[in-house]
Amino acid sequence: MDSLAVFFLAAVAVGGVVYVFLYPMLSGEKKAEQRVASVARAEPVARVARGQQRSRRDVVESSLKEFEARHKKTKNPPLSVRIAQAGLNWSKQKYLVISAVIGLGMFMLGLMGNFGLLVSVGLGFAGAFGVPRWLLSFFKKRREAKFLNAFPDAVDIVVRGVKAGLPLLDCMKMITAEAPEPLKSEFRAIIETQAIGIPLGEACGKLYERMPLAEANFFGIVISIQQRAGGNLAEALGNLSRVLRDRKKMKSKIQAMSQEAKASASIIGALPICVMTLVWISSPEYISLLFTEPMGHIMLAGSAMWMSCGVLVMKKMINFDF
Secondary structure, rough: HHHHHHHHHHHHHHHHHHHHHHHHHHHOHHHHHHHHHHHHHHOOOOOOOOHHHHHHHHHHHHHHHHHHHHHHHHHOOOOHHHHHHHOOOHHHHHHHHHHHHHHHHHHHHHHHHOHHHHHHHHHHHHHHHHHHHHHHHHHHHHHHHHHHHHHHHHHHHHHHHHHHOOOOHHHHHHHHHHOOOHHHHHHHEEEEEHOOOOOOOHHHHHHHHHHHHHHHHHHHHHHHHHHHHHOOHHHHHHHHHHHHHHHHHHHHHHHHHHHHHHHHHHHHHHHHHHHHHHHHHHHHHHHHHHOOOOHHHHHEEEEEEEHHHHOOOOHHHHHOOO
16 A cells, blocks of 8 residues: 555656646647737837827826736735635635644544555645645635626626716725625725725726636726726726626537536546446455555556546646636
8 A cells, every 4th residue: 555655646746747847838828928928028009190199008008018917916826815816814824724734634534544654644735735725726716706797797887877977986886785795895895995095997906916807807907097098988898898798608608518528528537436336346356456466556556647647638628718
C-alpha cells in the first residue's frame, strides 16, 4: 500500500507539473495573450480634427486602459478578495483555521482507516489545501450564476428609470430595494462606495473586482465612460441590456447542445469504476490480486493516473468558454 501511495503521488505531481507548463502552449493561451498585448500597444489611428471629438476619444481610451489594468489585477486576487467573491464574511484567520481542521480531520480518518502514514499525509494535504479552495470556487460560481440570472433585469430597471428622468443613483437604490441577492448587496456596495466620495463611475468599476464577470465589466465601462465623456446613458445601457440577454441565450443554447457530450463523458468516466465494482462483487478472488500484489498496486496507480488524464481531457473538451 505504501508503494502504491508513493507511485500515485509521484504520478500526480509529475502530471500536474506537465499540465501547468505545457497546457498554455498547447491550448494557444500564450499566443492569445501576446496578440491582445500587441493590440493594446498599437497606436490609435488618425484622430478627428475637432477638439471635442478628440477629447471624447481620449477619455474613452483612458477609461478602457484603466479597466484593462484592473482586469489584469483580478487574475490572481488575494485570499481576502477570493473569500469576498464567494460571498463569505470569513476572515483570513478563520479560513486558515477551517483549512487546518479539514486537513487534520482527513489525516485522522486516513490513520483510523489503516491506509498508512503516507496516504494519510496525502489526504491531510488535500484536505488542508484542496478542499477549502474547491469550496471557495464552488460558492463563487454559484454566486456568479445567481448574479447573472438577475443582472439583465437590473439593467432594464436603470434604463427605464433614466428614460423617466430619474437620476442614476436613485435607479440603483431601487435595485437595492427590489433585486434578489447577490445583486442587492453588490449595488448596495456601489452606493456606499459612492457615498464616501468616490465617483460613481469608479464605484461601478469596482463591481468587477467583487464579481469578476464580463457582464459586470461591461456595466462598469459603460457607466465610467458616460460619467467622464457624457452621452445618452439610456441608449448605452439599453444596448448593454440587449447584449446581456443575447449572451444569456447563447449560454443556455451552448449548455443544451453540450449535454449529450457531458452525459457521454460521465458514462465513460464512471464505466471502469462500475465494472471493477461488479467484478469485485461477482468474483472477488479474481480482482483481489490488484490489492494484494505489488504489481497490482502499480497497475492500480497507473490506471488511476491515466483515468485522471482522460477525465481532465474530456472536461476541457466539453467545457466551453463564452
